[in-house]
Amino acid sequence: MNITLGAQQQTLTSKTLDQLAAGQMATIRRVSGEGPLRRRMLEMGITRGTTIEMIRRSPFGDPIEYRLRGYHLSLRRSEARLIEIEL
Amino acid sequence: MPLTIALAGNPNVGKSTIFNALTGARQHTGNWPGKTVEKKEGLARIGEQDVLIVDLPGTYSLTAYSIEEIITRDFIVRDRPSAVVAVIDASNIERNLYLVAQIIELEIPLILALNMTDLAASRGIAIDVTRLSEQLGGIPVIETSGGRVEGVEALRTAIAGLAEGRHPSLHIPYSPEIERELAVLSEATAQRLPAEVAPQPRWLATKLLEDDPAVLDALSEADRRALLDAARAVRKRIEAETGEDTETLIADQRYQFIGMVTAQAVHRPSQVVVTLSDRIDQVVTHRLWGVPIFLLVMWIVFQFTANVSAPLLAWVDAFMNQTLYGWAGRLMGAVGLGGTWPEALLRDGVIAGVGGVLVFVPVLFFLFTALALLEDSGYMARAAFVMDRVMRWMGLQGKSFLPMIVGFGCTVPAVYATRTLSSPRERRLTAFLATFMSCGARLPVYVVFGAAFFGAQSGHLIFAMYVLGIVVALATGLVLKHTVYRGQPPAPFVMELPPYRMPRLQNVLRQTWEHTEGFLVKAGTVIFGVSAVLWLLMATPIRPGAGAFNDVPPHDSIFGAVSDAIAPVFAPAGFGTWQASGSLVTGFIAKEVIVGTISQIYAVEALDEPAAPDVTVPQEAGEAALGLLQALALTIQEAINIVPRTANLIPGLSAPELQFFAEATAQEDASRVQAALLGSFSESAGSPEAGRVAAVAFNVFVLLYVPCMAAVSTMRQEFGWRWMWAQVAYTLGLAWVAAVTVFQAGRLVFL
Structure with a gap:
């Protein structure tokens, strides 16, 4: 029981990629989620230790454009929320 | 070899x-x-x-x-x-x-x-x-x-x-615990597979660690299960040891290997260089300008597929259905077959069928060119980025918008335009919904009925039909999202925004040609076949004595009998006559044909064929060539006119449009057809007022039912028979329900 609580607390306090403001940089810590989506994110180079910069939101606020490994990538907010980062 | x-x-x-x-x-x-x-x-x-x-x-x-x-x-x-x-x-x-x-x-x-x-x-x-x-x-x-x-x-x-044949003498190095388990798994794999089936046991073992079991498809069930069990145990062991799942570890370590390689071989500037591409994006995906720019691009694509292609389309149509049609008549007459069924087969079956395929070529040429330009330049990804949020609301994604717009011009290129979507589910759904957009061929039907039943207010009917198509597409998308596709996660939208590039003319033209050729070969054969069959049905008398083959009043042909048999189905919608159902059957060839059939069936006397004995074949050929030049000139004119037409979208502006040639004033005497339409619909619906409601119901049916055989055979080419039939069934059912609802509700409200 305690362990579950602890894990929940950790996810609550850690920052996720969708919280970055335009121009802000962060380092990727972990990619959660599962299945094809997570694999695709890993393959696109969203792996631990990678530096990622938030470029801009789409005019309707979602999806969001990022720069990593020298290229530009668009992620929906729901997808970015699965990526834990540290500033 | x-x-x-x-x-x-x-x-x-x-x-x-x-x-x-x-x-x-x-x-x-x-x-x-x-x-x-x-x-x-x-x-x-x-x-x-x-x-x-x-x-x-x-x-x-x-x-x-x-x-x-x-x-x-x-x-x-x-x-x-x-x-x-x-x-x-x-x-x-x-x-x-x-x-x-x-x-x-x-x-x-x-x-x-x-x-x-x-x-x-x-x-x-x-x-x-x-x-x-x-x-x-x-x-x-x-x-x-x-x-x-x-x-x-x-x-x-x-x-x-x-x-x-040397392969690189290199293994991607993994961490000790993964290497250890890879060795175990490769051993197990190699034992179960003869070397010629599995020449790369290490690769297979890597795939098993990545939980990608499709690589074992060739194995027997027992071997497969044994390996999968072994792989599961190994993955658990690694996860327990490292606290990470193997999928993440393998992706991480591949990128670590890449990091080592690039550290040695690639020199990067310490500061990110702001490129031209970045600066373009600052405008194109801008919070305020992004959407207007997107709409402008869509508008221009639509202009190309709908207006710029129109002169060439008209020329192909005239050349096939008048010039070539006439020549075929002369040819058959010269060999003594004038007025016989072989002549009719050649003219009404073959030439009309081929013409029905070729008229799409100009439209598709412009669409495929536009698509290739959007893709190759990198704008397509931006369009998807800008519109994704809006389209997701109806279960689609950003790239679905363009096919919808193209659908207002023609459904066939709209179905092809879905090729830019990567998820098969979203592709099918987009194509499905795009068929509800009022295409250019449906407009003439609205116009004829609007003029006959609503006179000066005919614009209301036309506008209502366009809106209804959009509403039905939205509703279908929403319903499917919450029923059939409920609980299914949306396809990942992890999308690269590639740098902008200048499209290469050679690549663009090559793609355009390949795709147009694909249409001609695949969809073309089906369209041609259906046209020929329909001709046959119209030429064959239903019973002996009703007329000779190829010389039979429409009502006495097999076609007439089929129309008669279908007619009662439409009685609840107020247009249960063989004329109405017959025109709907021919409308399957192309919806604008409905207008032609209506005037043929309803017009009291048959139209005499224009006899022009004093025109020679070389003269006609000259006219056709001149017509082609004129059509090309008009194409350029229409391309240029996009500019004033776009400017005129701004209220209060009225920039003049180019006009190379004086408008041909074609004044056909439509009043007889209009009167016949009014009479027929009033009779089947019960009263003139009810006839008007029935006419609206008829237009609703025309909007919603099976797009046309060209669109349907394109659906088959792209998605297979099953989806094609699903679409035919759904559109027919929906169109009938909607038409009946409109007629019955309309009668209650207005009468």
Whole structure:
């Protein structure tokens, strides 16, 4: 029981990629989620230790454009929320 | 057996430019067996021999989640090409090398074509080719930037040198715990598989660790289960040991390997260089300008497919259905077959059928050109980025918007336009919904009925039909999202925004031609067949004595009998007459045909064929040629007119439009047809007022029922028979329910 609580607390306090403001940089810590989506994110180079910069939101606020490994990538907010980062 | 070389690479790396440079005109486009993914093959002259080059679909990886990835992987694993040429974008080398790392694991001779080095240089990225080759186990690395001659020649030499077939003497190094388990799993795999089935046990073991069991499909059930169980146990062990799942570990470590390679071979500037592409994006995806720019681009694409293509379409139509039609009559008359059924077969069956296919060529030419420009320039990804949020609301995604817009012009190119979507589910749904947009062929029906039943207020009917189509598409999308597709997660939208590039004219024209040719061959045959069958039905009398073959009043032909049989179905909608149902049947050929059929059936006397004995064939040929020149001039005029027409969208502005030729004032006497329509609908519905409601119901039916055989056979070509029939059934059912609802509710409200 305690362990579950602890894990929940950790996810609550850690920052996720969708919280970055335009121009802000962060380092990727972990990619959660599962299945094809997570694999695709890993393959696109969203792996631990990678530096990622938030470029801009789409005019309707979602999806969001990022720069990593020298290229530009668009992620929906729901997808970015699965990526834990540290500033 | 000739050498086979596979071209692999990420999307947007200029792979097709290299393919074209290697093969020139000697190429062939088809489909991968059983798939809708395009397969391109070509012959390249290398040294003294012809080498078969197979262009694999652009992929980011070799897992088994998308059709493109499975095709690429299966081709390399099962067909064992002599070598793989991996085309990579030098300006984005890390992510491109991820695919390369996976190809290295397949242990196959490999050449790296380092493309877009000029773009990399402009960003201050320098790549040491020798070092890169060393780091990747000594594989040849060739700079091929921009398809320049020297690069392509060097690539040819490298391919020739690989004829003896060496694969890189390199393993992607993994961490000790993964290496240990890989050894265990490769051993187990090798034991169960003969070497010729599984030439790369280490690769298979890696895939098992990545939880990608599709690689075991060829095995017996027992062997498969044993290996899967072993793999599961191993994955658990690794997870317990490291606290990470193996999938993440493997992806991480591949990228670590890539990091080591690039640390040695790639020099990057310490500051990110702001490129022209970045500056364009600051405007194009801007918070305020993004949406207007997107709408403007869509408007221009629509103008091209609907208006710029119109003069050529009209010319093709006139040439086939008047000039050629007339010539066929003269020819048959000259050989003594005038007025016989072979003449009718040639004219009304063959020429009308071929004409029905060819009229789509101008539309598709402009659409495919526009699509190729949008894709190759990189704007398509931005359009999807801007519109994704809105389209997701109805269960679609950003790229679905364009096919919808194109659907207002014509459904056939709209279905093709869905090719830019990668998820099959979203593709089908987009095509499905795009058919509800009022295409150009439905408009004449609205116009005729509007004029007959609503006179000066005919615009209301037309506008209502356009709105209704959009509403039905929205509602269908929403309903499907919350029923059939409920609980299914949306397809990942992880999408690259590639740098903007100047499209290459050669690539654009080649794509346009290939796609148009595909339509002519595949959809064209079906359209042609259906036209011929329909002609046959109209020419054959239903009973002896009703008339001779090819000389029978419409009502007494098989066609008339079929229409009679269908008619009662439409009684609840207020238009249960054989004339109405007959015109709906012919409307399946193309919806504008409904108008033609209506005037034929309802007009009291048959129209005499215009006799023009004093015009000779050379004169007609001259006129047709002149007509073509005029159509080309009008095409240019319409292209230029996009500018004033776009400016006129701003309220208060009225920029003049170019007009090269005086408008032909075609004043057909439509009053007789209108009167006949009024009479027929009033009679079937019970009263003149009810007839008006029935006319609206009829238009609703025309809007919603099966688009037309061209669109339907395009659906079949793209999605297969099952989806085609699903669409036919749904649209017919929906159209009937909607028409009946409109008629019954309309009667209650207005009468």
